Amino acid sequence: MIEIAPGVRMIDTQLGGRSGLTSAYLIGGSQPALVDPGPETSAGLLIGELHKKGIGPDDLAWIVLTHIHLDHCGATGAVAAAFPRARVVVHERGARHIAEPARLVAASHEVYAATAPLYGGLTATAADRIVVALDGHRVPVGDADHLEMIASPGHARHHMSVLHQASGLLMIGDAAGSQLPGGGLYPNVPPSDVDISAGRDSLKRLSARRPTVITVSHFGPTPDPIHTLADADDALDRLGRAAMEGYRAGGRSGIAAAVDRYIPIAQAIGNPEVLAQWQWLSWDLNNILGLEIWAQRQMAEQATR
Numbered sequence: 001m002i003e004i005a006p007g008v009r010m011i012d013t014q015l016g017g018r019s020g021l022t023s024a025y026l027i028g029g030s031q032p033a034l035v036d037p038g039p040e041t042s043a044g045l046l047i048g049e050l051h052k053k054g055i056g057p058d059d060l061a062w063i064v065l066t067h068i069h070l071d072h073c074g075a076t077g078a079v080a081a082a083f084p085r086a087r088v089v090v091h092e093r094g095a096r097h098i099a100e101p102a103r104l105v106a107a108s109h110e111v112y113a114a115t116a117p118l119y120g121g122l123t124a125t126a127a128d129r130i131v132v133a134l135d136g137h138r139v140p141v142g143d144a145d146h147l148e149m150i151a152s153p154g155h156a157r158h159h160m161s162v163l164h165q166a167s168g169l170l171m172i173g174d175a176a177g178s179q180l181p182g183g184g185l186y187p188n189v190p191p192s193d194v195d196i197s198a199g200r201d202s203l204k205r206l207s208a209r210r211p212t213v214i215t216v217s218h219f220g221p222t223p224d225p226i227h228t229l230a231d232a233d234d235a236l237d238r239l240g241r242a243a244m245e246g247y248r249a250g251g252r253s254g255i256a257a258a259v260d261r262y263i264p265i266a267q268a269i270g271n272p273e274v275l276a277q278w279q280w281l282s283w284d285l286n287n288i289l290g291l292e293i294w295a296q297r298q299m300a301e302q303a304t305r
């Protein structure tokens with residue numbers, strides 16, 4: 001656990017037993033908050049880390065979710081059970097899945113079949129412990145300090161980024177992509193409701209908030225917030241054009257070829273070991289599948305115009 005901004009500590013939730021892949025954030029205060037508990041398979045480790053840092057069973061006030069993909073929210077039920085006073089803050093589109101997770105877990109395991117065992121599932125949290133967040137929602141963490149939930153659709157329709165008022169740290173989830181230790185930034189555009197245009201609009205809105213530090217879920221603070229947002233926007237622009245051009249030329253394989261031309265992943269990441277981590281998680285393949293679904297939707301919308 002390391003302090004990445006005043007009052008904010010990062011916890012490596014060690015997806016699949018590997019460090020440097022998934023991160024959770026503990027925001028200190030009279031009402032401590034945990035942002036993105038991570039996959040269910042890491043719940044035991046995370047709860048142990050919180051106890052070690054003096055967060056007793058009655059201390060945690062909030063579990064805040066950037067979105068309900070299992071690598072971010074899977075441990076929610078287990079953490080909520082270990083900290084019975086904590087309430088879960090989540091986008092309105094995600095709330096019902098936290099209370100009744102069966103459909104979400106089944107759908108996720110179908111899409112991410114190969115890597116599903118790494119993530120595990122998600123156990124239910126009682127509906128009366130779930131707080132629905134809309135854009136601008138404030139989560140109080142201390143006397144004069146709060147987290148602001150900023151709607152940032154793109155990676156998923158229900159994605160939210162979390163701005164820490166006191167430090168200016170922006171926990172951006174997957175809205176800017178991933179930057180694993182030792183590698184470059186590259187977008188995550190997985191199935192099934194990725195939206196490139198919405199993602200670019202979200203990056204512009206986040207940029208206007210002038211964050212002092214940006215931390216990506218995978219993994220940790222980036223070197224420069226403004227560059228991170230500009231790079232992410234440029235990358236989404238290229239991926240969007242690659243998706244449309246590639247899809248028209250030849251469906252899924254056409255998209256893969258066009259992505260290689262517009263924004264080759266090996267070059268952008270620039271480190272073979274980091275690329276191997278992406279491939280181990282199937283993030284590179286998931287991107288092509290996500291872009292295919294988005295391109296299909298774009299074509300259908302154009303046809304009905």
Ligand SMILES: [Zn+2]
Nearest residue numbers: 069071174217
């Ligand atoms: Zn993620």
